[in-house]
Amino acid sequence: MSAPEVTREFEGKCAFVTGGSRGIGRAVCIDLARRGADVAFIYRSRDAEAEDTLTQVRALGRHGLALKADLSVAAAVTAAVDRASTELSGIDVLVHAAGAMVDWRPVADIAVEEWDRYLAVDLSGAFYVLRASIPHLRRAGGGAIVAISSIAAQMCQARNAQGASAKAGLEALVRVIAREEGKHGIRANVVAIGLTDTDMGRAAFESWGPETTQRVIRGIPLQRIGTPEEVARVVCFLAGAGGSYITGKVLQVDGGQIIAA
DSSP: OOOOOOOOTTTTOEEEEESTTSHHHHHHHHHHHHTTOEEEEEESSOHHHHHHHHHHHHHTTOOEEEEEOOTTOHHHHHHHHHHHHHHHTOOSEEEEOOOOOOOOOOGGGOOHHHHHHHHIIIIIHHHHHHHHHHHHHHHTTOEEEEEEEETHHHHOOTTOHHHHHHHHHHHHHHHHHHHHHGGGTEEEEEEEEOSBSSHHHHHHHHHHOHHHHHHHHHHSTTSSOBOHHHHHHHHHHHHSGGGTTOOSOEEEESTTHHHHO
């Protein structure tokens, strides 16, 4: 299936994306650049992949900036957001796409240290990014926040307590921000994804095994997993003019997976 034509609706806008070195974050960076935005993104460790994202953004004629930062360190996140705003002359769009890899195991088998590490990245890290970005969005006269969550927050699958808990918290956080920041012209929404062709999706398949994986995919009404590019298009819709009267919403992009559970 070919991608639809895009307009340059983000011309003159600046976007900040977390997790831009791979998966959905990378797809969002590229789609925003294709639509006219200058793009800064943070990543944790994958230098080669980050350079590839940066190359693709610049090949589209946009200014790009890659910043290495650990989401679990508040000061590092704030410094990255501030630098991005300075070098890009502001932030109009924030997309939080980064997340931690889940080790699928029952609650009784989750070590306290593992729980703390996961929540430090997936929930506290989201808070750090959102908190640091809001003043810049206010100074821009308003803008859009889109956070990537998961249908795990509603499905509450066995052996996924960390993912379900962190994403439920993220969704609540974004909806609170939507209520608080609407008066400043800031909209805040969530895209809750189902099975998607990313490193995290493939890790889930490995944990489940081939038989369970195929059973789950057959149970999705569209009978396939999603792509990062499909998610990115929805993110751009919510961040752009098409989503101008949408805020505080959780939009599921899952091929119907949640209704078939």
